[in-house]
Amino acid sequence: MKNLWKFVLVLATAAPAAIAAERVVALKDAPGKDTVEATCSGCHSLDYIPLNSPFLDQQGWTAEVNKMINAYGAPIPQAEAAKAIAYLAANYGKP
Amino acid sequence: MLRRQFLEALGGATALPFFSPLRAEAAEAANLTYGLPAGAYGVGQMGTLPGKRPLIEWTARPPNYEAPLSAFATPFTPNDLFFVRYHLSGIPPQIDLQQWRIAVGGEGVATPLQLSFQDLQRDYEQVEVSAVCQCSGSRRGLSEPHVPGVQWGLGAMGCARWRGPRVKDILAKAGIRPGAVEVVFNGADGPALTTTPDFVKSLPIGKVMDENTIVALEMNGAPLPHFNGYPARLIAPGWTGTYWMKHLISIEPVSKPFDGFWMKAAYRIPTGMFPTVQNFATQQNEMTTPITEMVVNSLITSPAEGARFRVGEPVTAAGLAWDGGYGIRSVVVSTDNGASWREATLGEDSGRYAFRPWTYRFTAAGPGSQTIRARATNRLGETQVETLIFNGAGYHNNVVRPTTIVIA
Numbered sequence: 001m002k003n004l005w006k007f008v009l010v011l012a013t014a015a016p017a018a019i020a021a022e023r024v025v026a027l028k029d030a031p032g033k034d035t036v037e038a039t040c041s042g043c044h045s046l047d048y049i050p051l052n053s054p055f056l057d058q059q060g061w062t063a064e065v066n067k068m069i070n071a072y073g074a075p076i077p078q079a080e081a082a083k084a085i086a087y088l089a090a091n092y093g094k095p
Numbered sequence: 096m097l098r099r100q101f102l103e104a105l106g107g108a109t110a111l112p113f114f115s116p117l118r119a120e121a122a123e124a125a126n127l128t129y130g131l132p133a134g135a136y137g138v139g140q141m142g143t144l145p146g147k148r149p150l151i152e153w154t155a156r157p158p159n160y161e162a163p164l165s166a167f168a169t170p171f172t173p174n175d176l177f178f179v180r181y182h183l184s185g186i187p188p189q190i191d192l193q194q195w196r197i198a199v200g201g202e203g204v205a206t207p208l209q210l211s212f213q214d215l216q217r218d219y220e221q222v223e224v225s226a227v228c229q230c231s232g233s234r235r236g237l238s239e240p241h242v243p244g245v246q247w248g249l250g251a252m253g254c255a256r257w258r259g260p261r262v263k264d265i266l267a268k269a270g271i272r273p274g275a276v277e278v279v280f281n282g283a284d285g286p287a288l289t290t291t292p293d294f295v296k297s298l299p300i301g302k303v304m305d306e307n308t309i310v311a312l313e314m315n316g317a318p319l320p321h322f323n324g325y326p327a328r329l330i331a332p333g334w335t336g337t338y339w340m341k342h343l344i345s346i347e348p349v350s351k352p353f354d355g356f357w358m359k360a361a362y363r364i365p366t367g368m369f370p371t372v373q374n375f376a377t378q379q380n381e382m383t384t385p386i387t388e389m390v391v392n393s394l395i396t397s398p399a400e401g402a403r404f405r406v407g408e409p410v411t412a413a414g415l416a417w418d419g420g421y422g423i424r425s426v427v428v429s430t431d432n433g434a435s436w437r438e439a440t441l442g443e444d445s446g447r448y449a450f451r452p453w454t455y456r457f458t459a460a461g462p463g464s465q466t467i468r469a470r471a472t473n474r475l476g477e478t479q480v481e482t483l484i485f486n487g488a489g490y491h492n493n494v495v496r497p498t499t500i501v502i503a
Contacts, residue, residue: 022155023142043287044184045156048245053134055241064243071360073290092134 025050032087039076039084040068053092061088125151126163128248129400131236135246146320148175153245157181158322161233162250167396167415170443170450171225172253174315179322180230180251180336182294182357185285190342192326197265197310201279203348205270212326215312218268219260224307226332226448227254227417228339231362231386235489237496242489249394254417254450257311257330263304266348275348276377278303279355280329283342292356296338297349298331299375307332307448310343332448333373333388333420335490337362352377362386368484369491370477371419388419391479392493393426393453393471403501404459410500412439412457415450416471422447424476428455429468433495439469447474461502468497 025046027033040046056064065085068074076084127139135153142152142160150160158179166176192212200207229252236246245251262278277297285293302308309330311319319325324341331338337357352358363383375385393416404410412430416423422444427436442452459465472478479493 043291045154047138047154050134051132051138051153051246052243053132055132055134056243060243071356072286072292073288075288075290 023047028091030087030091032083032090035080035083036087039074039080043068043072043074049088049092055094056089056092057094058085058089061085061093064088126399127151128164128237130239131246131248132241135236139248144179144322146175147179147322148173150176150178151248151250153247157184157186159245160322161247162253164249164396164399166250166253167394167450170415170445170452171255171315174255174317174320174323177228177253177255177314177320177323178230178251180245181284181322181341183284183286183291185287187283187342189321190283190325195283195326195344197327197343198345199265199269199347200345201347201349203272203275203278203350204266205272206268208265208269210265212312215260215265215310215327219264221258221312222261222306222309223256223258224309224330224332224448225254225256225445226307226330227252227389227450228330228336229253229389229417231335231337231490232488234492237492237494238485238489239483240485242487244489251336254415254445255314256316257309257314258316259310259312259327259330261306262308262310262329262346263306265310265346266303271348274350275300276351277349277353279345279347279349279353280338280340280343281345281347282324282328282340283344294357295353295355296340296357297353297355297378298334298338299377300348302331302334302373303348305332333418335362335386335389337386358385362488362490364486364488364490368486372421372475373419386490389417390491390493391418391423391471391473391477392416393469393479395467395469395496395498398467398498398500400498401501403503404461406459406461406502408459408502410457410459412455412467412469412498414439414453414469416441416453416469417450418471418473418477420448421473421475421477423451424472424474426451426453426455426469426471428457429470430457430460430465432466433468436470459500459502464499464501466497466499468495470495 141149153159160179197210233251279297281295311330327343329340366384371388378385395414397413426439429436439453439455
């Protein structure tokens, strides 16, 4: 068991296992998807988006994106943030 | 009714494009509880982190995995089924025990220390504490209305035997100066971006000096799993998991309230909303206060939602109860939609911070469906609520929760 754990650790250091093993989250195809993928996935996996759906309205998704910028320091330009919010509200928002 | 809602929620999820047939299978295998947002049923699937058995994977990076109901069949949760919760994705892939140290320092100590794992084992009395570690947001996914965040179901918690030195003994050795109001704890994990606030937490000096507040070097008699904070994490019994700093690397007493983001802006609840005894006075303001003790709660571990029985068949309901460290006084169970309640039999008492198992025997009445409800009361007389005390972060959900079985 100990050896197996070491083996796993060796793999983890040889290649970034956390990234290699991460499942691909296929977001809905719609305008703004590229922006969301580019701006959000630097810090966290994209599963957070469908997980938090579909109960946030436009205001709710705006608050989430603004939290990422203002509280967590995500360097997202205003225009990109607006695109991301529009995509999230349209595709993962409250119906 | 509840079962219908559950099926509707699943139905709603299947209608969404991200809910692929493969995902559906995985979600079914995960046996997700009812009441979560529809999107959660598309995302939740069994996933396996290194050193762990399959857990319900909510997010991959940072990893957030909760234990399936089967992990709670025993009052101590196996290490490889213990839930995993991280805020930030800068997690060291491994920790070199030879290089790793806890720095005890800052203005608040006379003699700064750099403690190795061996120092912590050899130079201090080793104390064992059986305690529940529960995420503040456990059951957030069941909030009504739903609130953003990881949509935890029932399993963002676990109970273990934690063993290691007391924090107060470590601080005594470092010569803690008078005037400390809080102690600040940091771990080796951090943010992906330098602009994101590192996950750093403080505890009030009173809680730090409690004889049960320890640095755990062992969990259930084994090294901590990497994703539960290897090689050492802070144990703050009775208080929610946010204070249980993983991969602990620094301990710093301070004479002024710590003003980091994770104290000032996160993990806060409206002041006075919950009946907690131990509050965090130096961090409290008129509007909000840090979450502290867990509220009294229980879980029905058996039978499972939707389990089938024959009319007249004897059923043993089983579960766990816990609170913020006062101990469980009683668990009552109703099998008739809450009309009447009877005492369950409490199992072994592993201490006031641990899961308290309970069982209740009854005869399946039917045909039709029958709901089982359990309600725990602690030794302060606090009891679970019937209606959610809503708060925007989805904390402290201890609503009495029915399990519906089918009798044919």
